[in-house]
Amino acid sequence: xxxxxxxxxxxxxxxxxxxxxxxxxxPDFVCLQETKLEDGKFPAAELQAAGYGAxxxxxxxxxxxxxxxxxxxxxxxxxxxxxxDEQKRVIAATADGVRVVCLYAPNxxxxxxxKYEYKLRWYGALRGWIAEELARHPRLAVLGDLNVAPEDxxxxxxxxxxxxxxxxEPERAAWRALLELGLKDAFRLFDQAEKSFSWWxxxxxxxxxxxxxxxxxxxxxxxxxxxxxxCVIDKEPRKAERPSDHAPVIVELR
DNA sequence: ATGGTAGAAACTCTA
Numbered sequence: 108x109x110x111x112x113x114x115x116x117x118x119x120x121x122x123x124x125x126x127x128x129x130x131x132x133x134p135d136f137v138c139l140q141e142t143k144l145e146d147g148k149f150p151a152a153e154l155q156a157a158g159y160g161a162x163x164x165x166x167x168x169x170x171x172x173x174x175x176x177x178x179x180x181x182x183x184x185x186x187x188x189x190x191x192d193e194q195k196r197v198i199a200a201t202a203d204g205v206r207v208v209c210l211y212a213p214n215x216x217x218x219x220x221x222k223y224e225y226k227l228r229w230y231g232a233l234r235g236w237i238a239e240e241l242a243r244h245p246r247l248a249v250l251g252d253l254n255v256a257p258e259d260x261x262x263x264x265x266x267x268x269x270x271x272x273x274x275x276e277p278e279r280a281a282w283r284a285l286l287e288l289g290l291k292d293a294f295r296l297f298d299q300a301e302k303s304f305s306w307w308x309x310x311x312x313x314x315x316x317x318x319x320x321x322x323x324x325x326x327x328x329x330x331x332x333x334x335x336x337x338c339v340i341d342k343e344p345r346k347a348e349r350p351s352d353h354a355p356v357i358v359e360l361r
Numbered sequence: 362a363t364g365g366t367a368g369a370a371a372c373t374c375t376a
Contacts, residue, residue, distance in 0.1 A: 116376085117368055141376090143369070168369050169376095214376055222375095254376095308376090310365035352367075352376085 108203060108360045110136040112250035112323055113344075114211070114306075114353035118142040118171070121351055122150055128344055129157050132357060135177050136202070138209035138250040139163075140353075142171030149173070162200045170195045172209050172251075178202040190232035197233075199240065205331070205360075206244035208237070210251030215272045223272060226254070230281035238288050247328040248360075249290060252306075252353065254322050255282040257292070261321035263302060273322060282324075290326035293338040293358045305340050306353045314345055325358045334361045 111134040115121040118139060129137070137159070142149070144165045154161050154175055162183040165171030172195060174180065180200040187197055196211040210233070213226035241247055255278045259265035268274045286292065294303070304319025313319065327335055337359040345354045 120368070141368095168374085216375080308365085309367050312365095349367090 108205070109134040109357055110138075110205070110207065110248055110250060110325065110360070111355050111357040112138040112140070112209070112252070112325060113355035114140040114252040114323060114351060116141045116143075116351040116353065118144050118150065118173070119148070120349065122153065124344055124347055124350070126153065126157055128355070129159070132341060132355065134357060136205070136207055136248075137175040138207065139173040139175065140171075140209070140211035140252045142173055143168055144171055162198055164195045164198050166195045170211055172196060172198045172211050174198055174200050174207055174209050176200070176202045176207075182206075187229075187232045187236045190229070190236075192229070196229070201244070204246055206240060206247045208240060208247070208249045208251075210249065210253060212252060212254040214254050215278065218270065218272050218275050227277055227281060230278075230284070234281075234284050234288065237285060237290075241288055241290070241328055245328060245330045247290075248331055248358070249285070249326040250356075251324070252322060253282060253324045255279060256320040256322050257282050257324075260301070261304070263304065263318045263320070268320075273320060285326055289329055291329070291332040293325040293327050293332065293335055294321070294340075294356070296332060296335055297338055303340055305356055307345065309352050323353055323356050325356055327358070331360060335359070336361055
C-alpha cells in the first residue's frame with residue numbers, strides 16, 4: 108500500500124499533472140494541500156474517473172486540503188477539534204484499515220509575526236489531537252506540508268537559514284513534539300541521499316541549484332512504521348512545466 | 362538592497 112502527500116499549490120492549475128502522475132506513482136492514498144478551491148469547484152468527477160474517491164475541505168484563494176483514496180473513505184473529520192480556525196488546513200479519514208491525517212501547517216511568514224504565533228498555537232492544538240487519534244487508531248499516518256525543516260541536514264544552507272521561519276528552534280520543537288507522541292519520521296527510517304528536499308522556492312533558480320528544504324513529511328505510528336518498507340521524494344513532477352513548488356513524498360507499507 | 366516567482370484575484374496578499 109502506498110500513501111503520498113503533495114502540496115499542489117492550486118489543484119485547478121495542477122490537476123492535469125496530478126492525473127498524469129497518479130497512474131505512474133500508483134498511490135492508494137494521496138493527501139493534497141493548497142488546493143485553493145471551494146468545495147463546489149473540487150474536481151471530484153475527474154478524480155473518480157481516475158479511480159479515486161475524495162474527502163476535501165477547501166476555500167477560495169488560500170489553503171484547502173483533500174484526501175484521495177482508492178478504497179472507500181469513512182470517519183471523515185475536518186479541522187482540529189476544539190481549535191476554532193477559519194483556515195482549511197486539516198482533514199482526516201479512514202480507509203483500508205489505516206487512519207490518514209492530512210495537514211497543511213501554517214507557514215508562519217516571519218519569526219515573531221502574528222502568523223508565527225498562530226503557527227505555534229496551531230501546532231500546540233495539533234499535538235493534543237494527534238495524541239487522541241493515536242490512541243484511537245494504532246495504524247495511523249500523518250502526512251502533509253508541515254512547514255518545518257526538522258534538522259540542519261534538511262536545509263540546503265543551514266547558515267543562511269539559521270533562526271529563520273521554517274527552521275527556527277520553536278518550530279522544530281513543535282515538530283519534535285509530534286515524534287514524542289510515538290510517531291516516526293518515515294523518511295529517516297531509511298538511508299537517504301544527502302541534500303534531499305521536498306520544496307524549492309520558485310525564485311532564483313532554486314530547484315536548479317537544489318536550494319531546497321525538506322518540509323513535507325510522513326509520520327507513522329509504531330505499528331505503521333513497522334510495516335513501512337520505503338519512503339521517497341519524487342522529484343519528477345517538480346521538473347514539469349508550471350510545476351508546484353513542492354514535490355510529492357511517498358511511503359510504502361506492507 | 363528586502364530583490365526574485367507563482368497563484369488567485371483584483372490592483373495586494375500569501376507563500
